[in-house]
Amino acid sequence: MSQQTLVLPPGLAHDRPLVEAASGGAENEWVKYDKVKQYTNAFVILDDKKVLLGLKKRGIGMGLWNGFGGKVDPGETPEQAAVRELQEEAGITAPLQQCGTLLFVVDGVDTAFDISVFNAYEYTGTVTESEEMRPEWFSIQKSMLPPHHPLTTIDHGEASETLPPIPLQTMWADDEFWLPLMFARRYFVGRADFGADNKMRRWWFAAEPTPA
Numbered sequence: 001m002s003q004q005t006l007v008l009p010p011g012l013a014h015d016r017p018l019v020e021a022a023s024g025g026a027e028n029e030w031v032k033y034d035k036v037k038q039y040t041n042a043f044v045i046l047d048d049k050k051v052l053l054g055l056k057k058r059g060i061g062m063g064l065w066n067g068f069g070g071k072v073d074p075g076e077t078p079e080q081a082a083v084r085e086l087q088e089e090a091g092i093t094a095p096l097q098q099c100g101t102l103l104f105v106v107d108g109v110d111t112a113f114d115i116s117v118f119n120a121y122e123y124t125g126t127v128t129e130s131e132e133m134r135p136e137w138f139s140i141q142k143s144m145l146p147p148h149h150p151l152t153t154i155d156h157g158e159a160s161e162t163l164p165p166i167p168l169q170t171m172w173a174d175d176e177f178w179l180p181l182m183f184a185r186r187y188f189v190g191r192a193d194f195g196a197d198n199k200m201r202r203w204w205f206a207a208e209p210t211p212a
C-alpha cells in the first residue's frame with residue numbers, strides 16, 4: 001500500500017491524495033456506459049460504534065441492508081436529496097456531510113450509478129419504518145479493517161453484545177470494501193462493475209490517507 005499518485009478507473013475523479021484500499025478483477029475490462037444517473041446513500045453513525053441501516057423493502061436492492069437514499073431529483077443538489085431521502089425513508093433529520101463517491105456499472109445497462117455517500121454523527125427525530133425501508137441499528141465491529149491497517153485510526157471499542165453485527169452477507173457485494181473506509185472516517189472513492197449475473201467483475205476503492 002503506497003501513497004503514490006494513483007490511476008483512477010474511468011469515470012472517477014479526485015483532486016487529493018489517495019491510498020488504494022482494495023481492487024480486483026483486473027483481468028476484466030472496465031465496462032463502458034453512455035449515461036450517468038445520480039443517487040445518494042446516507043448513514044448515521046453514533047460514537048463510532050453503531051450504524052443505522054435499512055432493509056430495502058422494494059425496488060433496486062430489495063431484501064438487502066443499505067444506507068438510506070435514492071435518486072437525486074431535478075433541481076436538487078445531492079446533499080438536499082440525501083437529507084430528503086433520509087427523512088422519507090427513516091423519519092429522521094441529520095447534518096449529512098459527503099464522505100465518499102462511488103460509481104457502479106452493470107454490464108448491459110447503459111446508465112451508470114453515480115452515488116454520493118453521506119454520513120452524520122448525530123440526528124434528530126424518531127427512527128421510523130417507511131414503505132421503502134425497515135431501519136435497524138448495527139454494531140460496527142473493530143475487525144472490519146485489520147488491526148494494523150494503515151487506514152485504521154478509529155477505536156470502535158468492543159462489538160456490542162446487544163446489537164447485531166453489520167450483515168455484510170445481505171448487503172451489496174461492494175459494501176465490504178468501502179464501509180470500513182467510511183467507519184475509519186476517510187473520504188473514499190471507488191468503482192465496481194457488475195456482470196449481468198449481478199456478481200462483481202472488477203472493482204477499485206481508495207481513501208484519503210488523513211482522517212476527515
Ligand SMILES: COc1nc(N)nc2c1ncn2[C@H]1C[C@H](O)[C@@H](COP(=O)(O)OP(=O)(O)OP(=O)(O)O)O1
Binds near residue numbers: 066071
Ligand atoms: C450496485 O451496488 C450498490 N451498492 C450499494 N451499496 N448501494 C447501491 C448500489 N446500487 C444502488 N445502490 C443504492 C443507491 C440508492 O441509495 C439506492 C437505490 O435507490 P432507489 O432506486 O430506491 O431510489 P428511490 O429514488 O428511493 O426510488 P423510488 O422512490 O422510485 O423507489 O440503492
